[in-house]
Amino acid sequence: MWAIDWTKQRSAFIAAKDKHVSEARQRLALQILCNADLDGLIAQDDESKSQMCRRLKRLIERERLKGVKGHWSYDLNRHIGLKQALDTLKSSMQEDAVSQ
Secondary structure: OHHHHHHHHHHHHHHHHHHHHHHHHHHHHHHHHHOOOHHHHHHOOHHHHHHHHHHHHHHHHHHHHHHHHOOOOOOHHHHHHHHHHHHHHHHHHHHHHHHO
């Protein structure tokens, strides 16, 4: 019984840790490349969010091209952070549309 409880706690801890790492990666990529805060973007209106989505798509495409060409400045973590930030922003737009 005790081992099962420990396994559940361990799984919950690992999931929370992975979520924290993902959020940190998103925030860092947005802060460095866009000079923007994720919480501030989520609080904005849909027009501003759609503009930022377009900007993020351009940045993701630029990172993808760097990776394909083998450029020295390509960073997989930055690429992942931008993609996750875009997904978070899109999901906040969908949540706003559902709540209205």
